[in-house]
Amino acid sequence: MAIAKAERLMNLALCLLGTRRPLSKRELRGSIEAYLEAGNDDSFNRMFERDKDDLRELGLVIETVDNIDGEVGYHARRDSNRLPPLTLDAEEAAALGLAAKVWQQARLAGAASGALHKLRAAGLPDDADPFAGNSALEPHIPVHESAFEPLMLACRDRRPVVFDYRKANAVQPAPRQVEPWALECWRGHWYLAGFDRDRGAERVFRLSRITGKVRTRSGGFTADVPDVVTVRETVAGWAGESAEGTAVIRLRSGAGYPLRAKARSVTPLDEGWDELEIPYGHGLDASLVEYGPDVVVQEPAELRADVIDRLRAVAKD
Numbered sequence: 001m002a003i004a005k006a007e008r009l010m011n012l013a014l015c016l017l018g019t020r021r022p023l024s025k026r027e028l029r030g031s032i033e034a035y036l037e038a039g040n041d042d043s044f045n046r047m048f049e050r051d052k053d054d055l056r057e058l059g060l061v062i063e064t065v066d067n068i069d070g071e072v073g074y075h076a077r078r079d080s081n082r083l084p085p086l087t088l089d090a091e092e093a094a095a096l097g098l099a100a101k102v103w104q105q106a107r108l109a110g111a112a113s114g115a116l117h118k119l120r121a122a123g124l125p126d127d128a129d130p131f132a133g134n135s136a137l138e139p140h141i142p143v144h145e146s147a148f149e150p151l152m153l154a155c156r157d158r159r160p161v162v163f164d165y166r167k168a169n170a171v172q173p174a175p176r177q178v179e180p181w182a183l184e185c186w187r188g189h190w191y192l193a194g195f196d197r198d199r200g201a202e203r204v205f206r207l208s209r210i211t212g213k214v215r216t217r218s219g220g221f222t223a224d225v226p227d228v229v230t231v232r233e234t235v236a237g238w239a240g241e242s243a244e245g246t247a248v249i250r251l252r253s254g255a256g257y258p259l260r261a262k263a264r265s266v267t268p269l270d271e272g273w274d275e276l277e278i279p280y281g282h283g284l285d286a287s288l289v290e291y292g293p294d295v296v297v298q299e300p301a302e303l304r305a306d307v308i309d310r311l312r313a314v315a316k317d
Contacts, residue, residue, distance in 0.1 A: 005051075008034040012051050013060055017081065022065040022073025056157060064159070064218055072218045145207040148183070150214040151192055155180045158225075160197075160217040166209045167286070171314060173211045178203070179221045184231035193231045195223040204231060245280035248298040255294040285310055 011032045015023065029035040029044055038044035052074070056062055061080040065073045147163065154161045161180055164173040177197040184191055189206055196203040251259060253272045260266060263276040275298070278284075285306035288295050297304040 004034065008032065008047075009051055009054060009058075012048075013055055013076065016055075016060070016062060016074055016076035017078060019075060022063070022067060022075040024067070024071040024073050026071070028074065056153075062157070064220065066219055145190055145210070147207045147210040147214045148190055150216070151180055151207070152183055154214070154216055155183060155192075158221055160219060160221065161214050162217060163214045164211045165205055166211055173209075176203075176205070177217075178205070179223060179225075181225050182229040182231060183207075184229075186232045191231050193229045195221070197222065245300075246277050247280035247284060247300060247303050249276050249278060249288070250274070250296040250298060251276050251291075252294040256291050259291070259295075289314070 011034070012028065015028055015031050023031075025045070025048060028048070029038070035044055035048065038047055052062060055076075059081075060076055063075050063077065063080070065075060067073050151161065153159075159180075160177065162175060162177050165176045166173040178192070179195040179197065180192055181194045182192075184193070189208060192205045192207060194203065194205075195201070246264065249259070250269065250273050253268075253274055259276060259278055260274075263278050265277045267275040269275055280300070280303065285303055288297065288303075288307050289310045295307075297307050
């Protein structure tokens with residue numbers, strides 16, 4: 001069975017690499033003997049989807065294209081699947097090994113190990129042992145969100161996704177159609193940057209606010225992917241950490257520790273309240289709403305008005 005599957009994967013890869021135009025599933029089924037022997041359409045579709053995912057896991061870049069007949073075609077361009085010779089010095093090999101060691105503590109351990117085997121075949125020095133236990137560095141990136149893995153694969157394969165997302169000031173989640181660009185970890189939380197089709201603009205989503213399953217969609221991206229995706233800078237700006245302005249708020253004693261951590265000053269008040277001066281930037285109103293009755297905005301006036309509007313919107317829902 002293992003030999004039969006390997007032969008089937010090889011035949012599929014040769015078909016996708018050898019064609020000059022995208023091939024539909026119907027054409028691929030007629031070109032590969034194992035697919036012709038599939039009992040029915042459902043069996044073939046399941047087999048083909050598994051094989052396609054396996055080839056992508058092995059590193060083959062498979063593109064999906066909608067043809068003029070409305071069918072989805074598949075193509076593995078040679079220029080997208082050709083790597084130049086790799087020459088890595090000791091420092092570069094150590095950096096790659098350290099990155100791979102991070103994922104040994106996450107669900108991507110198998111992928112990281114497989115990537116290292118490929119790098120060794122392409123020139124990674126044999127004496128570079130990224131999993132040696134005598135290193136003083138023990139990097140760790142938490143990956144608890146179930147949305148991480150499907151979004152990571154969608155970013156890699158340039159596939160649009162659909163998911164339900166609950167904004168900070170919303171009671172119920174809403175569906176979002178996104179062309180995913182990049183994932184990045186900031187302050188212990190994972191964020192996705194991409195093009196929001198419904199809003200026609202770039203957006204950043206916190207993975208912990210994605211509810212339900214992430215579902216992929218056929219077809220390509222409709223917007224250009226920027227050369228540099230600044231996830232951290234965008235999130236920091238929304239959190240007010242890159243802003244030069246200052247907001248004055250009243251915070252209930254014993255509450256709002258994240259706000260206290262970034263406060264420029266804290267002045268105790270009477271009756272169990274403190275007055276804080278915190279950095280003020282875009283999106284601070286959404287962050288303050290999460291604290292509900294424990295926060296009262298004093299100034300600036302526009303921030304106070306924005307927070308009140310958001311609270312009223314939540315109350316109506």
